[in-house]
Amino acid sequence: MxxxxxxxxxxxxxxxxxxxxxxxxxxxxxxxxxxFIYLCGNSLGLQPKVVRKVVDEQLSSWHNLAVEGWFQGDNPWMFYHKELKKLMGPLVGASAKEVCPMNTLTVNLHLLMVSFYKPLKGRFKIIMEAGAFPSDQYAVESQVRFHGYSPEEAIIEVAPRLGEHTLRTEDVQAQIAQYGDEVALVLFGGVNYFTGQWFDMEAITKAGHAVGAIVGFDLAHAAGNVPLELHDWDIDFACWCSYKYQNSGPGGISGIFVHEKHFKDTTLNRFAGWWGYNEEQRFKMEKGFLPEIGADGWQVSCTQVMPMALYLASLQVFEKAGxxxxxxxxxxxxxxxxxxxxxxxxxxxxxxxxxxxxxxxxxxxxxxxxxxxxxxxxxxxxxxxxxxxxxxxxxxxxxxxxxxxxxxxxxxxxxxxxxxxxxxxxxx
Structure with missing residues (x-):
């Protein structure tokens, strides 16, 4: 044009x-x-008008049903997250079973790294973008220290070439190949917060898998912004906040993705909580963690109804927009x-x-x-x-x-x- x-x-x-x-x-x-001419949706999305109605519905349930709201009403809270999962899947290119709304972004990044960062002698390095959002840097630093490594030896940052501002995909691939079987995890942002560069997520995933590494993404600036095909790209895990391009309000609830190929992997560690327990047996209150199949099995605490209501309101706008x-x-x-x-x-x-x-x-x-x-x-x-x-x-x-x-x-x-x-x- x-x-x-x-x-x-x-x-x-x-x-x-x-x-x-x-x-x-x-x-x-x-x-x-x-x-205002509002051009800051990459930090905090605007409030959808429908938010007030959707939240008021849950306030009414709290008012009229109190604790029975978990099992009664039009949208019982016990299953409320499933209303969101149906709309989250199409937004990131995943099935409803592969996604779950829960917690906040960095909390979810830690929970997922507990499962998917499994360092071994000789294979313990993490490859990530230089200049990643500080929260990601801090999370990765603390995870490698937790496992007994120093960030200096465990973290490999891929930086733009001298005089350039963005990364070349071939340079990311080359770094992954260079460290080969030393790499336990490749962890990138989907879109870099500073430059706005959308990384070639599919190519990075293929390069990571080629050397036997797990590949995950922080999609804080990608989910709701660019087309994603997390399942088809064979990405192992991802997480995102929902308050930027997805307009769920300040500090809005996060989402996670776990590829279905990992659902039956009993070797995965996880920090468990009762809301991730098998739904049909949860209220038996028995010892011994039995995870729910799918991304829901990574839940720790019970459904955060009000933040989920804010997120649902925005997801409904996305659905209407196609x-x-x-x-x-x-x-x-x-x-x-x-x-x-x-x-x-x-x-x-x-x-x-x-x-x-x-x-x-x-x-x-x-x-x-x-x-x-x-x-x-x-x-x-x-x-x-x-x-x-x-x-x-x-x-x-x-x-x-x-x-x-x-x-x-x-x-x-x-x-x-x-x-x-x-x-x-x-x-x-």
Missing amino acids: NFENNLAFAQRLDQADPLSSFRHDFLFPQQNGKP FVEPLRVKSIFLTSYMFYIIDQINKKLNNEQFEIITPFNENERGAQVSIIAKQKGKEIFEGLVANNVLGDWREPNVIRLSPVPLYNSFEDVFRTGELLLQITKSIV
Whole structure:
């Protein structure tokens, strides 16, 4: 498509957008009586309007049924997580049995590593991306120490080449092959939080399996953002938060994926709790842990009903939108338009004030454009916020802008570019 840098063109794209009505399903924050252009869905998604109704239903059950709500009412809490599983599966390319909503992201990462990081003498290394989100770094560091290794000897970080901002798939594959049978686990993010790079998850999984390693992913910035086929890609395990692209509210409940090939593996360790016990026998309260078949067997504590209600509300919006594929089409156009607008700004400024570090290849990015501001980046970012454009600032000089296809428009992208140019001209 030949883009144009004018309001009329952006509005024509919005008028032709089959998903444009979903914008009205969300609540936007306001400042000085005007709604923000919200470009921070990669940190916290907007609130779906239907949330209040879905949560009120559970508050009513608590009010009217109290403890009997676990077994009575339209959606007994004992089985409430199953309502979510049916919608989570299509979102990540898995069966309902392979996914489960529970806990929070890093808690789930630890629980899954208990099962799938099984270091042996000579095979104990973990390969991960350099610059992974700090929580992942801390989780991995503590896990290897728990097993008696030092992070320096056990963790191999794959970094971009000198002068580059993103990883090359062949470099990841080469590192995996280099360490070969020393590798116990390959653990990557699906989408890098800083650059917005979407890794070739299928290729990384194949490379890890080729050397006999387990392969897992943190999908915090991928689930609900890019098309995933966790089962078909033969990924061993994954986990994600749901409060970014999946709009489940601050600190929203996490999700896990365990490939069905592991369901009958009795050698897997796990930190067990009674909610992961076989459902049909759970209330016999007997000794000896007998896990439920599937991802549900990794549950520890009982269903977190209210956080799950928030998540269910958003999953219902995804279902109405046709899950990820239609959103992905729009997402590619939104980010491509933002690439074009940034390029137009640089041309008008007659210098490369803004360097995009998100991959230009649409198959290597999600709904995020990260830009390095060469001069006065923090002041420019603060100027955007003062003018009702809310993105995200990352030290030392990166502005992350995330046009989310469920609720962002092409006009949002155009007006952001217009303000970015005006603000930059005034202070640089």
